[in-house]
Amino acid sequence: MAESSKQELVQLMKRFGAYLTVKISKLLPISLQNLNSRSVGAIAGLAIAIVFTWRLLRSPNQPRRRQPKRQAGTPSSSGVNTLSNANPLLPGISSSLENSRAQNVVDEFFQSVKPTLGQIVRQKLSEGRKVTCRLVGVILEESSPEEIQKQATVRSSVLEVLLEITKFCDLYLMETVLDDESEKKVLLALEDAGVFTSGGLVKDKVLFCSTEIGRSSFVRQLEPDWHIDSNPEIISQLARFIKYQLHISPTKPERTAPNVFSAPSLEQFFGCV
Template identity: 80%
Template sequence: MTESSKEELLQLIKRFGAYLTVKMSSIFPISLHNLNARSIGAIAGFAVAIVFTWRLLRSPSGPQRRQPKRQAPASSSSGISSQSNATLTTSGVSSSEDTRAQNVVDEFFQPVKPTLGQIVRQKLSEGRKVTCRLLGVVLEESTPEELQKQVTVRYSVLEVLLEITKFCDLYLMERVLDDETEKKVLLALEDAGVFTSGGLVKEKVLFCSTENGRTSFVRQLEPDWHVDTNPDIIFQLSRFIKYQLHISPTRTERAASNVFNSPSLEQFFGCV
């Protein structure tokens, strides 16, 4: 390695270290005065390792050709011009090195986008049991009368449901007017693939004939979260259930501090 290359690498390490210090201090609010010599040495070694790796990855693959020697300038005016060009070149290299060092640090600290599973866990505060009504949340229909005519599964919510079943005990429930409608609902859920993951089984889809019946189901199961579209049921259960999610197309006032609002279940988890 030539002297100029060593000097260039040294300057890059210095700029990298300075920029890394600023970047680290913005992420970890720890004063450098509180770090001992061993911690500072570890950070410095970490910075040098990244820089050397980066330099190796970006080094030219082929051998460099030796540049021919240029003749000395013949006049004083050309010497002044050469000195001016050298100053501009040095300034340009310095600016370029600063940018390269900043790019290395920015790439290293680029945030990683969380997975849907991680978002679901975080949003549900690690809850282990969830109850959810079907109408208006999992199904397109909004009344039991509509279910007698047809049952339409909202496919946009299926991915969220399957993620919930991976680490939560999920129960789906709904009020129906007859046994025939109950069979239609189960068949539609089965055709949509709700039961294929193994996390949700038909026995965990509960049916009742009244809205109070759904309230009783929730009270008996004592979930960490309950999802519903009926504001009256949300209000009644707010004293007994740790968290609730009120699904409503229009923004409503929170019934209690433990009640959250969202236009849909998938929007609550950022899927739309």
């Protein structure tokens, strides 16, 4: 390999590595926070090796055909060739093209291995096996126990994520209600939405209590890997007892603890919006 070709490959790999780091950080926002620099470097190195191998296998294996010798009496062709050789790409243009080439390789690779929603859910939840989740403000359109007395409506946009969580997590839904009729409305709304048809969630795992303290006690007794809630006071109280929490809030709240994350909605946390 010529020296110029080696230098070109090195520069391409550097640009490729930088762009790859950005792509991985967007794809794995939580797990990368828990990795040290050696682990991140190993992942990046492995990804680079995979991509270049994949790129090599995709390239055609046909040998290049020999270019026929040009006839002496073709001045127009000779003129064009001479002009082409006399005007090499400027350094800035060459650098831009190399950046574009590196980005194209990474984009093509990540498009071909785009993760499924199930893989994203597992990754985001750090492989947690038990999840507790409040209904009001997260699963239901209603934002208070008083509203549930009138009606209960499951948010259609959250269903796909909710059902995906039930496939590999032991999920418990819970809510503070003011009367028995509210419980019936919630269970009927969940049933009509098809939450109980997937087999991952049963009615016995939908828990009701009469106070916010009661809901907090439910969570502590169940000892989940993740708790999802829209009440900042509950989130704050449970921060030292639960491994991870997700605070659902329309406005981004101040982060109260390293193990507390926030998102405008459950589906947005998993990148579904």
